[in-house]
Amino acid sequence: MTFDLEAMKLAVVDAIEDIKGFDITVMDVRKLTSMTNYMIVASANSSRQAKAVADNVREKLKEKGFAIRGTEGEKEGEWVLVDLDDIVVHIMVPTTRAYYNLEQLWGEAESRRGHIKAE
Template identity: 55%
Template sequence: MNSEKLVPVIVDALEEIKAHDIDVINVSKITAMFGYIIIASADSTRQTKALANNVQEQVKAAGGKVYSMEGEQTGEWVLVDLGDVIVHIMLPAVREYYNLKALWSERN
């Protein structure tokens, strides 16, 4: 499944479990490792885990592949690796501290 078809599936999965501040960043011009980074915020560690699980389920149901998931033990920052799309689901304080949006957006 290509990233153009995958991104809407991911965004829908995040919105379904009430993620907020969802940012989709096209990074294909600055790295060959992946095409998109999606960053979303959650209100609790329980919600980050639920969001990550829903993303996995919806991507698999759409025919995509999930390569790995990291951070589900603590739930403050969960990363879902979907190959050409990397999803970061973070608590607001963690998201503010690491500021991935600014890091990747400044490079565009």
């Protein structure tokens, strides 16, 4: 399989939306860090839903041949991180998302909200 960052990004957003994740923001952090290319932040209504969204992201990306590097935070479920190497996915309940406010922390990143169409 040829690596396609745009396809990976779209697959993540679709997987989040499949499980009714919402308030999706895609941040291009390539100019800010060498750790990853994109961060995708999404909200879930509960810790149970956050875990389900993370599970679906992993499942859908594995089906498409993308590697999953790791997952953190599933035990608590308030903030679940899925590391895809080139994309880091953060799924949070709204109170946790408001508290950490990653969009402000990474404020210099180019970001887009809502459903992400192919560029």
